[in-house]
Structure formats: C-alpha cells, structure tokens
Amino acid sequence: MTLLDLLPRTAAADRLATLPVLVVGAGPIGLAAAANLTERGIAVIVLEAGDRVASAIRLWGHTRLFTPWRHLVDPASRRLLEAAGWTMPAGEDRAPTGHELVEHYLEPLAALPEIASRIRFGTRVVAVTKEGMDRTRTAGRAETPFLVRVRTAGGDIEELAGRAVIDASGTYSTPNPLASTGLDPIGADDVAGLVHHALPDVLGADRHTFAGRHTVVVGAGHSAANTLLALARLADDAPGTRVTWLIRTPSAGRVSSSPDDQLADRAKLGSRVDELVKTGRVVLVDSFEISRVASHGGGVRLAGRRRGEEAFVDADVVVNATGFRPDLSMLREMRVDLDEVVEAPRLLAPLIDPNVHSCGTVAPHGFAELRHPETGFFLAGMKSYGRAPTFLLATGYE
Template sequence: MARKTIAIIGAGPVGLAAAAHAVERGLTPILFERGLSIGHAVRQWAHVPMFSPWAYNIDAAAGRLLAARGWAPPAPDAYPTGGDLLALYLAPLAALAGIRDAIRLESDVTAISRLGFDKVKTAGRDSAPFAIRYRQGGDETTQLADAVIDVSGTWFSPNPAGASGLPAIGEHEATGRISYGMPDVLGSAAERYAGRRIAVLGGGHSAIGTLTALAELQGRAPATAITWLYRGDVLSRAFGGGAADQLAARGELGTRIARLVESGFVSAETSFRLERIETQGGELHLSSDDGRTIGADELIVATGFRPKLGLLRELRVQLDPALECTPALAPLIDPNKHSCGTVRPHGAAELAHPEAGFYIAGMKSYGRAPTFLLATGHEQVRSIVAEIAGDREAARRVELVLPETGVCSATPGGTTGAAAGCCGGPAPAAAEACCADDALAKNAGKPGCGCGTRIISEAVAV
C-alpha cells in the first residue's frame, strides 16, 4: 500500500514541524516554499528577539528527530532571535533525511483543487487526490497529494494603514516612505530612520517592539523623533501584563514602552484612525478621521496581517465572516471578546473544513486575529498529522501547557488581572475551578470548560 502524501504549503517553523510529524508517522511530506530558502518569512524578522524561550519554540517531533542524529538543543531558558531560530533549529531540521528531499524551494503555490473536480461537483469528491498547482521558475506544474496543510502564513499580506480595513487615501502613492511589519531599525534600516521623524502605527507587540528599538536608535542619533499613532482611546491597554506576565521578555517590553511614553522619548497620539496620507514638501502628512494631522518623514505600519485566500478558491472551505478562520476557532480567539489572548488547546477538530483532508494551520489559521504563538502551531500540526494518519485518539489528545499572560479580561479595556478570570469572570470562592464557566461545567458533571490548560498568544512577528 502506498504511503499517504501530505502537501505542506510553507517551509517555515510550523511547516517543518508538520513534516517532522509526518516522517515520524511514516507519511510522505512534500513542502512547497516560495522563497529561496526555508524560513523565508522568518528571515524578514531575523533581527527580532522572541518573547518565548527555546523551551516553547522547538516542536516535540522535530526535537526527537534531531536528537536522534546528535543535535544538541539550545539552552531551554535562552531567548532566541528569528535568526537564531533559523540557524540553530530550522536549518538543521530542514537538512534531515526525509525532510531535506521533500522541500521544493522557489515553488509558489497558486491554486489547490481536487483532481478532476471543480468546487461544485460532489459525487466521489473525497476520494479524489488534491491537485496543487505551483509555479517554479517559469514553469507551472501540478502535484498530487492525499492531504494538504496550508501553513503559508500571513507575513507577506500586511493589513493596510487605513483604520477601516482599506488602504488610507494616498497610501499607495506614498509606498516609498512606508514600511510594514518590523523593519530592522537598529541594523540594515538604521540609516533610513536615524535623525528623522518616524511615525509608528499600531498597538500590538510588533509596534511596541519597533518603538523601543527606535528609542535605542534615538540614543545614537538624538535628532530622531518618534510618534506613536494608536487607534485605541486608552494607551495603557497596549502595555500588557508587565511583571505578571510569565514570559518575562514580553512583560518587560510593555513596561519599557510605558516608561518611554511617560518620559517623553516617545510621543503618543491616541484614537488616531488614519484616513489620508499626503506627501507635501518632502514630508508625509498623516491625517486622522477627526481632522488631526501629524508630520513625519517615514511611516512604519504595524497593524497586523490578513490571510491570502485566493489559492483556496476551488476548495470547500468554511470561514468565520469576521476573522476568516474556521467557525469553531473564531470564538476562542476573537479580540472583540478576549483581550488576554488565552485560547484553549485546539487541533484537527477545530481546524477542519468541509473539504476532507484539507487544513489551515499556523498563523494563517488565525485569519485576522492579531496574536499567535509558535507553540500553538506545533500543537495544531501534531493533531492534524495524527488525524491524517488515522490516529484519532492522538488527534484529540492535548499535549501543550504554556504560561499565563498576566492579563485577562472578558472584553478589551475590562477588568484586568487574575481576578478577572478568563471565561465569564472568576470562579465562585467555594468552587475548585479556574473561572465561572469552569465551575458551571463541573457542577454539571463535565470535566471543565477547557480553561485549565491555557494557551497564551504573542505578536505575529515573534
């Protein structure tokens, strides 16, 4: 009997982890990477320190395969940069037999379908192999596979600067003065930003990390002026859990930006919803929807990312209308409901689509939700590959325990701290439960609501 093949779209950390699990289970992975080398997106933020230490960044199956070939893991409590992740972990993993020969570089997947079936045709659909259309060099080729895991990420699809989900008026014309994501302001991009007026738009960890790096650049080039454009009305909501965060590096980041704002090194504009960008007299004029205008030489847009869904047009996918993730995952990660980023463990069951054998994992699985943790992706693909292999018990088993954020509120701007609880407020004092929903579930004879093992989230870029 032929071994099942799994087409894995993207050879980043989660894609390579999926390949490792496939190899362990005797399946055949085929990895498509659009870049010149593995980890193409990670290379764009190679300069960025990660919030989580090595202990949370190495997939279990990948670690086992590497250890069997003499690989010594980095110190578990050390914090890697994106470059460290590539050099010390991903590159050795990609070089392993069974994975190395499965990687197809410079292979851009443009569409996925079922062989002989368009989206409409149903009878016999589930037994047809997937047809993966990809471009390599100047040639287009079709690869068949038994299952598909799309882990192509969202890094190369940033949200625009406009507050309404649309590009700001004039954004396209000003692209020469706009950067997206986390440019290397202390390294390769330092000359571009030193001594200039820099506006940073965003409220997540990517924006805050860039702001703190610019403040360091300001120490070298005192004429550098930094303005933080924050869409929300209460700036302190962006500071995170501080000392209460069990990931110390992330907590310290929030503490540092608070000090920089308080000391005046970073000026902040709250409730700033960018509507228009104009270039006048060699500078950018950034105008909000309430009529305010900020002058700047450069704009850095760190407003998150969104998934590219065009390649899935011929597949039967089911997505939440707001977040563009699976409907089962949406209520767990909806930022309108949860500001803490706490998500219960999830895998194949929550990530399944009507198209049997097709899954989206990694950052792309979160759709437009703003936060994601690498270890969450590892757990996703562990469960998915187990499901593809027919091991349903393993697919539904939880194998992930992570530290707390130190911040939890039912709605953004609500009560924060441990007393807030994560699901419906704190548990009754007499209940042996983590929160109100957990207590209700246990009183009804259920094992719990799922909050006992919490999963925290961190910035897309790290």
C-alpha cells in the same frame, strides 16, 4: 445534480492513498508538519516560495521572541534531530531572536536528509483545488486528489497532486492596510516608498532609513512596540531622530504591561513602552483613524479623523505595524468554513478572539478545531489564526 455527479470515482480513491501530503510553507509550522508526517511514515512534499527555509522569519530575525526555547521546538522535530545528534540550545528558559531560531533549530531540521529531500524551494502556491472539479462539485469529492498549482522561481506553472493539503504559509507577507477601514488609504501608491513593513531592522541594516528622521509607527500590537523600543535607542545615538506612535484606539491595551501576562518578556516589553510614552521619548497619538496619505515636504502626511475632528500627522517615514491577515485568494476553490470576523476556522475562532484572549489564555486545541468542510484540507500555524494576533508557536505545534 447531474448524471456526472453520480458516477463512481473508485480509481481516484485508490490513487489517493499513494499520493503525498502537500505542505505549503517551510516555516516552523510547515517543517513541524513535515516532521510529524515523516515520523509516521507518511509521504510529504513541502512547497516553499523562498529560496531558504523560514524566509519570513529571516526578515524580522533581529527581533527577540517572547517565548523561551523550551516552547519553540516541536516534539516530533526534536526526536528526529536528537536521533541525528542535535542538542537543544543552551538556556531553555531564554527567548532567542528570530535569527537564532533559524540557525539553531529550523536550518538543522530542514537539513535532515529525510526532510531536505522533501522540500521544493522557489515554488509558490497560487491555487488549491480538486482534480477535475471546482468547489461546486460534490459527488466523490472526498476521494478525489487535491491539485495544487505552483509557480516556480523560473516562472513556470506546474501542478502537483496530493492526498491532503496543509496550508502553513503564514501571514507576514500580507499586512493589514494603514486605513482604519481595512482598505488601503487613498493615496497609498504615491507614498509606497516611504511606508515600511513591520519590524524593520532599525538598529542594523535599516538604520540609515530612520536615523535623524521623524518616524510614525502605526499599530497597537507587539510588532509596533518592538519598533518603538528600537527607535528610542536609535534616538539616543542619532540626533534629530523623533518617534510618534499612532493608534486608532483610545489606549494600546494589547501592548501595555499587565501583571497577569504569562510571558515575562512580553510583560517587560509593555512596561518599557509605557515608560517611553511617560517620559516623552515617544509621542503617543491615540484615537486616530487614517483615511488618506499623501506626499508632503519630502515625507508623508497621514490624514484622517481624531475624536470626531479632522486631523493630520506628518512624518518622514512610516512603519506599518497594524498586524496581518491571511491571503485567501489561492483557496477560492476550497470549501473552507471561516469565521466572519477573524477569518480563522469557525470552531477555532471563539478560542482565539483577540477581544477576549491574549496569547497565554488560548485553550489547547487541535485537529477538531482546524477541520473544514473540505476533507483533508487544513490551515495551520499563523494562517489558521486569521487576523487574530494571539498565535504562539507552542500552540501551532499542538
């Protein structure tokens, strides 16, 4: 400790109360945070990297959610919307598509004057720190404003001060790598154009990529299941379309149907995939650990080990549906306490561990579980779940 660490920071503390809360991301959780803060009369600025709200959801908007409408609308957001004449979409027990969620809920919410005036589009957060101090400085830290560095759509670098930061930037833009090691497989750069992000629009905009070709879907979660179902439908109409499902575990327990699943649509998804495998419309290759990829015959060769032996699978195209992980690079100067396994806040991690819980068995939680040593900093939404795939919007709103 030095003398500088002992100096009082009363001016900074007084200023802190005048600053807004900075929310990273204008998806459903970021907008819900803005609505809750607005309802309480707390100034807020939402920083969104895209040019529209819910930019990630729009990428998989053709996909239907598992959760019905009645669980998809944040209570504070609903109050603000209804005060402006909005009504809940018909069929509260029906699960919408991502596009429907955006069109009928998120866009109207973002268009409310009290919310719209607080969103900055084309503003990507690149770092979060404290004014005048890195993570090693302690004295006066809690009373010192946050400093958020952003890059605008025009390439300019700016810095904004805030009293608190809520990082709701999600994980969709940072998928897990294909290799079983958690690293990119050797040769990944050579086949990058043939490996596609999770949840492509197989029956719509991306149909030309998959029709009449052999697709290998890698991953054992619900993103993989949705893609398998779409590819099977495509195969009915497009001769030559073949589908292989590659997983690294002996079975796809997270996808397979279960009578205990509390979300009916999710349970149906599992049973439909089970039927595709049973009838041979989807070829399941289990226990396959990818280590290398390479160009082969105009397509991709996935190489690795299966049950202790060297193995390979050839494909025309690959869909990486291996899940997602949080981008923590912008938080290097934040004092965050993350679980060493799932990279979620330490108190939250035991409640969401995918080895123990499914989406429907996660206990209610909130402020206490989301706290970090960095006073005033929170991870929220999908990013707060780290690598766990059990996030539901209803839980995020809590």
